[in-house]
Amino acid sequence: MDAWEDYITIKTSSEPKFENLGPASEYLASDQRKDLWNDLDYNSALARDIYPLPVTKDREGYYGTDHFSYWASGLKDTLLQLEMARKYNQTISSYLDLGCASGRVIRHFATQFPNIKTFGCDINRHHTEWCNLFLPKNLTVFNNSSIPSLPISSSSLCLISAYSVFTHIEAMETAWIMEIVRILRPGGLAWITVSTQETLHDMNEHWPLWRPIMNHPDKDKILDEKRSFSGNRAVFRYRGDRSYSSNTFYKADYIRKVWSRFADILEIRRRCPQFQDVVILQKPY
Numbered sequence: 001m002d003a004w005e006d007y008i009t010i011k012t013s014s015e016p017k018f019e020n021l022g023p024a025s026e027y028l029a030s031d032q033r034k035d036l037w038n039d040l041d042y043n044s045a046l047a048r049d050i051y052p053l054p055v056t057k058d059r060e061g062y063y064g065t066d067h068f069s070y071w072a073s074g075l076k077d078t079l080l081q082l083e084m085a086r087k088y089n090q091t092i093s094s095y096l097d098l099g100c101a102s103g104r105v106i107r108h109f110a111t112q113f114p115n116i117k118t119f120g121c122d123i124n125r126h127h128t129e130w131c132n133l134f135l136p137k138n139l140t141v142f143n144n145s146s147i148p149s150l151p152i153s154s155s156s157l158c159l160i161s162a163y164s165v166f167t168h169i170e171a172m173e174t175a176w177i178m179e180i181v182r183i184l185r186p187g188g189l190a191w192i193t194v195s196t197q198e199t200l201h202d203m204n205e206h207w208p209l210w211r212p213i214m215n216h217p218d219k220d221k222i223l224d225e226k227r228s229f230s231g232n233r234a235v236f237r238y239r240g241d242r243s244y245s246s247n248t249f250y251k252a253d254y255i256r257k258v259w260s261r262f263a264d265i266l267e268i269r270r271r272c273p274q275f276q277d278v279v280i281l282q283k284p285y
């Protein structure tokens with residue numbers, strides 16, 4: 001039976017059984033998508049990350065059987081964030097990945113940038129348990145809930161990311177933005193990926209979101225023939241009535257108008273690095 005906590009978290013009451021993969025170096029040769037990462041100098045990073053990889057089902061299905069690509073995608077995202085911080089003249093000594101799953105990104109902060117104090121959290125207890133059992137001890141990882149409140153002091157972190165999290169949040173999104181801004185130090189940066197109306201326009205059958213959206217029973221109610229929606233957000237609910245059960249798309253103008261009430265919007269980057277857009281926020285000094 002579910003516990004009441006399962007309405008605000010995921011997999012609270014079930015015990016995970018993990019069967020792990022080896023470290024990423026074992027999967028380079030067989031990876032079908034390794035050419036995606038030709039711009040990355042990953043050899044020394046591979047040597048430093050000796051930790052197991054989660055099996056596909058324990059990493060939200062990311063990259064299917066291309067285990068090296070799963071690992072490399074996290075390294076790419078790490079480097080893009082740090083390059084962005086350099087662009088805005090911010091030194092990063094602390095970092096949180098909200099919705100970290102089984103550590104796709106935080107494992108790289110822990111192994112490649114161990115001087116950055118790194119936190120991860122997720123509403124799925126199996127994910128946070130995986131990180132705590134198998135990733136390096138310099139990470140601090142905890143299970144949060146869908147209520148926008150995190151056990152981290154105000155004005156304490158330099159950088160916060162949320163990858164593919166606001167793409168599923170359909171309630172209390174402004175409170176989540178406020179919570180992120182509360183924790184950031186003045187000048188601190190947030191990297192929040194979102195799906196927008198442009199995402200819907202760009203999408204084709206090779207995109208991961210194509211099938212769930214195109215086959216969604218409410219598609220024709222929500223989208224017109226040009227795949228545009230009226231209003232500021234389009235929410236496609238696709239599982240029960242619990243948290244993390246929808247795909248949410250925003251109008252970029254809505255984000256500019258509303259999220260800028262809470263922090264400065266430095267950029268909205270289109271399709272970075274692949275499918276989603278990134279909103280880069282800075283807490284005002």
Ligand SMILES: C[S@@+](CC[C@H](N)C(=O)[O-])C[C@H]1O[C@@H](n2cnc3c(N)ncnc32)[C@H](O)[C@@H]1O
Pocket residue numbers: 010060062098099100101102104105121122123124127144145146147162163164165168169244
């Ligand atoms: C599509 S997955 C992305 C995982 C990870 N960010 C990555 O890029 O590999 C979304 C993750 O966000 C988590 N999540 C959803 N809503 C959340 C919330 N309000 N707080 C923390 N985690 C959340 C889910 O449990 C899931 O692990």
